[in-house]
Amino acid sequence: MVEHRRFGNLLPHLILLAGVVVVAFPIYLAVIASTHTDSLIANGQMPLYPGTHGLETYWHTIVSGTGRTTRQPVGDMMLASLIMAVGIAAGKIAISIISAYAIVFFSFPFRMTTFWVIFITLMLPVEVRIFPTYKITSDMHLLDSYSGLILPLIASATATLLFRQFFMTVPKELVEASKMDGAGPIRFFFDTLLPLSVTNIAALFVILFIYGWNQYLWPLLITTRDDMQTIVIGIKKIIDVHDALTEWSVAMATAMLAMLPPVAVVVLMQRLFVKGLIETEK
């Protein structure tokens, strides 16, 4: 009900507008490029309005891919990326919510020590500890499998910390009331903590899905099979062909397709996500 006067002037508005243009313009270019023919783009004469080859380019990209470089239709790549991204996001959330629960609501000897050991180790993401992790994954014969793709990525210090922060704001009295009501630790987790975390889980899912979708280095090492090739790897392969024959329209269409699922997740989860983010405003 209460309207608060904020600082108000033109400057921040302009800065933000400039920011929007800078960020959005490349994407606009990509959309435009994907609707023109390759020769037009290669000539450097690409117009700033949409062309007429849009539909056929996208159809071609999805079902048969950029034959020259990746040997895979982009549709298959998207499926592989989707499996990996959902697996990583769901796995990370499950692991981190349980870890945070243990850290916040249980007291056992060396609780904080354990926390810090896990924390420092996990702050080092898979890229940095990639070498030993690769060795172990390979020894466990998990190369070229979705398990090998997903499992080493699902431990997440950041998500654990975020859940820990949220759990810290859960009133102690709620735990105590639960105890009084005869609910043990498992019951408290499922009956109270999990329902209360729904919006936080949704917000984290969005962030982690995009994290998973964007993985490049690990899938590159772990997978050699064409049908497990993710879309980010596909893009890289297209870009690496440094000659005039680059299929620019297909490349740009692939880029657009790669953006779709993250945007879709953001838009679909938006309501829950915003609720999760603005909770402190209540």
Next chain:
Amino acid sequence: MVEHRRFGNLLPHLILLAGVVVVAFPIYLAVIASTHTDSLIANGQMPLYPGTHGLETYWHTIVSGTGRTTRQPVGDMMLASLIMAVGIAAGKIAISIISAYAIVFFSFPFRMTTFWVIFITLMLPVEVRIFPTYKITSDMHLLDSYSGLILPLIASATATLLFRQFFMTVPKELVEASKMDGAGPIRFFFDTLLPLSVTNIAALFVILFIYGWNQYLWPLLITTRDDMQTIVIGIKKIIDVHDALTEWSVAMATAMLAMLPPVAVVVLMQRLFVKGLIETEK
């Protein structure tokens, strides 16, 4: 002063302990491996205790590198990684704190629309919008430069959101008291908001430094010069040599060295970082 009885039993303790072992064991293996000779490791007879070649291996790795594969001493790689990671972290923090400030404390038309446009665009990290971004970076002749390496990575929706969340918890009355005290928007930002954000900035710096340190795909595309090769790229190159001649000890030493700066940042910033994270407990 008040001790609260939490749920207490053995199970979570054991689970966490198992977690520590699973996460920490590969790293222990890497440390051990880096202290033995290559032939020993290649034979698959690596012992679980440290060997005697530790110092010479590390010295060799830092000053001359794994000559066969990367043509670069690891010391130089670390410097390149460091410049990139610090640049990305500092840039991300500067941009996102200013954006969050504009979004939270200023009211202008289409404030929320602007917010969402920026947000959705930035939720798509550089990997996904890599194609158009690469094209523009290349058109601006920023290939093979640190600006080209850093600038496209510094827009950060997540950091903006985190600052926004923190700014939301700053009491409105503090802004109003500031106004009463004759402090305009710029003064309020530097005199009050920035000092209050120190711990949050430190916490974000840790996370973003590690994010920057781990970049792989973008540096791979943008840099072709050997002296700008980052350590993550170096590791990848070593690992890609699939033959018996892999210099395992040097590889493991490189892996260890790649972990050092992130660990150092975590440990050095720990006090501020923890303060930033546990603020809600006050």
Next chain:
Amino acid sequence: MANVTLRHVRKAYPNGFEAIKGVDFDVGDGQFCVLVGPSGCGKSTLLRMVAGLETVTGGVIDIGGRIVNQVEPADRDIAMVFQNYALYPHMSVYNNMAYGLRNRGMPKGEIETRVQEAARVLELSAMLDRKPGQLSGGQRQRVAMGRAIVRQPKLFLFDEPLSNLDAKLRIAMRVEIRKLQRRLSTTSIYVTHDQLEAMTLADILVVMNGGQVEQIGNPLDIYQKPATTFVATFIGAPPMNLIPSRDCGLHLEGAAAEAGIVGIRPEDFQIAANGVPAGGIALGLTVETIERVGAETYIYGLRTQPEDQPAVSAKPGELRTGEILVRIPGQSGPAIGDRIRAVAPREKLHAFTTDGRRRIDL
């Protein structure tokens, strides 16, 4: 020093909600004006409009002869004490007080003098180097006061400054604020929801309800002659008993026909075995609950109430239909279940129109 005048001040939000529906009052030079009312009555909004933190939809706010509707808060020559103190957590006590002066470009020496003087008055001299986080609630409150004092403004604004303190400290700080304001004789506007604070602090009391002023005046005048039933129940604790006057056993001779409600304050009742004071009233009550708090005793009595007679109100926090509260001094009095007769003389009775919006003089 300044007069403050509000004329037809209105506040409407873009969503159509009208928070302030036309308020007029004057605060004389050096006077202490208290805005009191239940939460949501608009008192804080009104104060924030005077401070310049909320825009004014209509009407005129005049501070010291200058219309300030369009003036920035920093340029209104006012100082405000916030409910949560709003101290800068990262600055020392000294810097908290000095910050506003520095922003105005005051010379360093003058700042030093003013802060030291304010610290002396508020007994903060020993803790000028501490951060607000190291202070107790009462000390923080003093720092917030100090930050206002050093500015030497024309007008002090207080937004429920004592509501975060515990009961004992609140009483002590109340007395201190009053003494300080008397000494500085700076015009002040003070917002509170606590009628006791309002009664004890105010030179002029403004009772607000639903965005409108219910009554303005000297606190004791308001207590003795509340203009509406709202004021009658809001000012004075425990609240005045209100009884529909056609109700059983209430013969109010000589009252105007429109007098639909009779009010009697709990402390104006006496317990008497028989007799009715000339022109007064007598009520037969069955004692339901007794609260003995030492200095006085509260008796909750149930009046026999015909089923078809609606009583005035039974909102939460108010008395139940047909319940009458009697307050007698000391610790004696009847037991639960006793039948008693409570009588009140005519000069202690209040009469209101049936809608409760107007007082009728008996």
Next chain:
Amino acid sequence: MANVTLRHVRKAYPNGFEAIKGVDFDVGDGQFCVLVGPSGCGKSTLLRMVAGLETVTGGVIDIGGRIVNQVEPADRDIAMVFQNYALYPHMSVYNNMAYGLRNRGMPKGEIETRVQEAARVLELSAMLDRKPGQLSGGQRQRVAMGRAIVRQPKLFLFDEPLSNLDAKLRIAMRVEIRKLQRRLSTTSIYVTHDQLEAMTLADILVVMNGGQVEQIGNPLDIYQKPATTFVATFIGAPPMNLIPSRDCGLHLEGAAAEAGIVGIRPEDFQIAANGVPAGGIALGLTVETIERVGAETYIYGLRTQPEDQPAVSAKPGELRTGEILVRIPGQSGPAIGDRIRAVAPREKLHAFTTDGRRRIDL
């Protein structure tokens, strides 16, 4: 229904802080026991120990003849109402009340009956499907009460259940809780820092300070015969005036030599032009501040005080050295600056040893 007995109950934290330093008391079957004291006195800790939410370092807690030191909270047959209500935000009112019963495996029909009955008593029947977030503060408080009632426990525990409500609602709920407890006649322990709440609710009042019991008894007995100066100032508002008895103008005949402090409640003073009641006292005061709150008037008078005589206390929230508070009924009384004489008869005087730890009967 059950008796509750505490014997030598102690609580020490690993860091050595002793929160409870040996507490003994008994609550009889169906009695309402109130633990009252300033914040940090250990009252909440003690309640949480009875609830089983804090471990017991020493001594014995006995509920209904069973020593419960090692019993889990859920198995103690108790129900607790928390200060912030601790309702499950994602469950409907119905499920909030039913959750504890379901966890105990009670048949569905019985749960339905009990919840409906509790909802009827607490006037919550119309809002059983709502979430706590859609309820007002008073309604949430009722739901918290309901969650306790449906369990039909041996013992109710209340941890400052009214402190989040506004003043009017607090008084109404106070009366309701008392009536409800009388009807259910379930033994209850209630923690509050509000002495008024304590006085009006308690069958047995336990006044705590610094982890120890200062006095146990009937509220009025405690009011009339406080055992220590702490109790004397804590129970009763405004607090009792305490004066070092060797002080100027205090001739207390026939008192024991050890009586170092004399106490007089503000309401026991009268203003008289001359004369001293036999065995009583008379004080000459200069009026400093007057607070007229309608039903009564508070006069803050300054007593002439020799420089070398230390007064009892001047903690924040207490009276300043040499200041005496007099409470007189009505709205008349002296003006600021007047010199008055306040007299009190001998039977209204209290005497304590110099350290304030023991009462001396006059």
